[in-house]
Amino acid sequence: MHLPEDDGYTLRTMCEGSVEAFELFYERYAPLVMKVALRVLHDRMEAEDVCHDVFLEVLRRGSSYDPQRGSVSSWLAILTRSRCLDRLRKTRRLVQSEQVEPAAELAALTEELVLSRLRKDALVDSLQSLPANQRTAVIGSYYGSQTHRELSTEWNMPLGTVKSLIRYGLNHLRKQMEKRGWAAESDAPRKEVHK
Template sequence: MELNRPLAGVPSSGGPPAAPDLGGMLRLAARGDQGAFADLYDATSSRVVGLAVRVVRDPAQAEEVAQEAFLEIWRTAARFDPARGSALAWMLTIVHRRAVDRVRAAEAATRRDTTYHLQNQSVDHDATAEAAQASMEARRVRGALQSLTPVQREALELAYFGGYTHTEVAGMLDLPVGTAKTRIRDGLIRLRDTMGVGGPR
């Protein structure tokens, strides 16, 4: 009889499994390690999407915010400083900022529509500048999309520009959800490289 065998569901004497080293993954991703970024994506995507949903209140919009945030995380991983906080906190700060920007942009669009119909107020200058900046960034990303493989571009365009969730993209392309997520993630990696943002010098 095995007396020393740990009971199911009860941590062994060695304690619970160690948490993934997100900081290490970020440092490797900053040097262009795609495998590390894939591990980082898998380890944090549920937290990232969950935070986005809480802020924007719309699952489809939250998926898009999460994709934009992961693209920014991949492009700016070299800026992570462990002395200033945890890797997860740094990532979620980016997600929160992106989500708040999305909410503010939607509110600004509503205000512009109201103003247009009332025809007695000018469009807010800050909202116009924000929309112009977003438009320029979108054009830049669209240009970079041409560097992707057809299957990556198709999946990323549906997710990034179409606003569809991973599950919806998988259904539209008749793919397993995991395959759709992989194509989107790999597309984000290639976008970052094509847009000319490298690792630390």
């Protein structure tokens, strides 16, 4: 089948599924589309991607081409330029988000470090305000990693007394942390109960 030189006819025939019409249309307009894309993008691979996208869009929307609004070449040039600008905007957004994310991560990390330091300072102050025997029991149990039984043996003290000192110490520690503005549930030391 030989197609006439009428671009509108070639476009319509191509959109109706003619492989020959597509090949002819591509042969005629690929150089134009590529030239426009290269001029806007200044990158051959990106321009080739846009060229591919443009011809796929022409296949999908070619039937909407209106010859009253301009030539096929003008329509393709505008379509190509538009796709190139879309691609540039998308690339710019990606670059900006990549630059913002590390800054946001750094800010979150810095905030977490500051909060952690403030929490530790509040915990140290709260521990210092405990009666000496309760402070020793809490520190020995939670920070010395000793079992209640080991503390009882080391201090030559009944096991029940050691457990009471730890329990009272933790209650007072929680109250001290609350006075300093820290929720006891997230800041008090945690350890399994040792029998």
